Structure formats: structure tokens, C-alpha cells
Amino acid sequence: MLSIAVAPTQNSNSATLTEAPTCPKCGSPMARRIAKQGANAGQAFYGCSTYPRCRGTMPAS
Numbered sequence: 001m002l003s004i005a006v007a008p009t010q011n012s013n014s015a016t017l018t019e020a021p022t023c024p025k026c027g028s029p030m031a032r033r034i035a036k037q038g039a040n041a042g043q044a045f046y047g048c049s050t051y052p053r054c055r056g057t058m059p060a061s
Contacts, residue, residue: 023048025056032060 020029030046044060 020049021046021058023050023054023056024058026050026054028054030056030058 020031022028023030026048028048028050031049033045033047035041035043035045046058046060048054048056
């Protein structure tokens, strides 16, 4: 029987993840969202994860 050894690999995706910013109004983590309507439709932004309780937003850069 043939056995094949596989070397462990490091997950390269974990290095590219960034932490979500905190909301400037309430301090909760923010979620990356895409604007669906209005002048900014299709553009990314950060919105508070506690929406609609908090309506804090900031541009995604």
C-alpha cells in the first residue's frame, strides 16, 4: 500500500483579515456593507452592527 505524507500548511487567509473598526457613536463593532440606494449605491461602507438602535456609519477605505 502506498502512503503519502502531507506537510501542514499555514492558512494564508488569516493574515489578510482585518479587525472591524468600532462605531464612533456607541463603540460596538462595525460591519462592512454595500449601499443599495442613493448617490452612493454600490459603494462599500461600515455600518454599526447594532443597527437600527445605532445608526453610526463611516466610509470603507
